[in-house]
Amino acid sequence: MAIQRHDVGPRMSKAVVHGDTVYLAGLTADKTAGKSVGEQTKEILSLIDHYLKECGTDKSKLLRANIWITDISKFNEMNKEWDAWVSPGNTPARATVEAKLAAANLNVEIMVVAAK
Amino acid sequence: MAIQRHDVGPRMSKAVVHGDTVYLAGLTADKTAGKSVGEQTKEILSLIDHYLKECGTDKSKLLRANIWITDISKFNEMNKEWDAWVSPGNTPARATVEAKLAAANLNVEIMVVAAK
Amino acid sequence: MAIQRHDVGPRMSKAVVHGDTVYLAGLTADKTAGKSVGEQTKEILSLIDHYLKECGTDKSKLLRANIWITDISKFNEMNKEWDAWVSPGNTPARATVEAKLAAANLNVEIMVVAAK
Numbered sequence: 001m002a003i004q005r006h007d008v009g010p011r012m013s014k015a016v017v018h019g020d021t022v023y024l025a026g027l028t029a030d031k032t033a034g035k036s037v038g039e040q041t042k043e044i045l046s047l048i049d050h051y052l053k054e055c056g057t058d059k060s061k062l063l064r065a066n067i068w069i070t071d072i073s074k075f076n077e078m079n080k081e082w083d084a085w086v087s088p089g090n091t092p093a094r095a096t097v098e099a100k101l102a103a104a105n106l107n108v109e110i111m112v113v114a115a116k
Numbered sequence: 117m118a119i120q121r122h123d124v125g126p127r128m129s130k131a132v133v134h135g136d137t138v139y140l141a142g143l144t145a146d147k148t149a150g151k152s153v154g155e156q157t158k159e160i161l162s163l164i165d166h167y168l169k170e171c172g173t174d175k176s177k178l179l180r181a182n183i184w185i186t187d188i189s190k191f192n193e194m195n196k197e198w199d200a201w202v203s204p205g206n207t208p209a210r211a212t213v214e215a216k217l218a219a220a221n222l223n224v225e226i227m228v229v230a231a232k
Numbered sequence: 233m234a235i236q237r238h239d240v241g242p243r244m245s246k247a248v249v250h251g252d253t254v255y256l257a258g259l260t261a262d263k264t265a266g267k268s269v270g271e272q273t274k275e276i277l278s279l280i281d282h283y284l285k286e287c288g289t290d291k292s293k294l295l296r297a298n299i300w301i302t303d304i305s306k307f308n309e310m311n312k313e314w315d316a317w318v319s320p321g322n323t324p325a326r327a328t329v330e331a332k333l334a335a336a337n338l339n340v341e342i343m344v345v346a347a348k
Contacts, residue, residue: 210244210257
């Protein structure tokens with residue numbers, strides 16, 4: 001099966017397509033870095049939409065999601081954005097845990113696998 | 117390839133089947149929430165059995181497992197249940213790290229990928 | 233699709249191949265346990281090369297990587313080894329977060345998925 005990579009950097013690619021499985025990188029906020037969990041989540045979800053589209057798919061085909069938040073007490077704040085964003089009836093298998101992230105101004109990271 | 121979802125909620129699905137790959141959600145204790153790591157692990161493993169069966173497969177086809185425990189010093193207590201449960205000769209690729217989970221009465225979370 | 237397991241232990245396998253997808257375990261240092269993040273990362277990456285080879289593939293076909301480090305302030309030290317190791321133009325989707333690991337002398341763990 002062919003491998004197609006998108007937004008390929010020297011460290012990682014933002015999206016990798018293998019056959020009809022799409023692996024996105026752990027995405028974090030850019031414009032909203034330093035802002036609230038809700039704002040960062042919203043930006044990350046729009047980045048996921050963007051990369052899924054680049055790979056020829058969309059959120060209705062999400063298979064799996066891993067979410068890390070730096071403060072698990074903000075779980076509901078993150079979920080508010082997530083619940084509003086997911087495709088009803090097409091929600092992925094998901095796990096959310098607390099973890100410190102690569103930069104101090106980031107409070108959410110989301111990594112998904114989708115079908116194509 | 118078709119996508120089939122099981123136990124679909126507004127936030128996540130408990131199991132998602134894509135072709136012959138099965139993705140389960142990060143599962144946590146229900147009845148044993150608040151109890152020991154060993155008891156919660158045992159319940160989670162029985163939930164995994166349940167969802168794998170719903171997807172037409174079983175633990176002998178596990179491919180990958182991610183385990184989070186809130187206190188890594190309980191690693192052996194978790195492993196005691198895990199080692200007794202896995203299918204000999206058919207163990208998955210596995211990683212276990214410490215992480216705080218979504219609710220204070222949960223001390224283990226397990227997320228697996230299996231073949232169908 | 234056939235499942236092939238490599239280095240099968242009673243708890244986990246080091247590599248599991250399902251069709252043309254290769255799942256490696258979360259790998260940690262052996263010889264360099266207790267040494268620096270850079271040294272442990274270097275050893276882990278050579279272990280990844282070893283197991284990918286055993287599965288009939290190599291790092292140019294990496295799809296996804298999860299990295300855990302016990303001290304996120306060592307992010308750059310880990311990346312120095314990673315960046316020197318990856319196959320240019322073939323970098324995987326990647327996420328790195330901080331987490332405590334199973335033994336006190338381990339400071340990095342890496343788990344990858346690759347194509348075959």
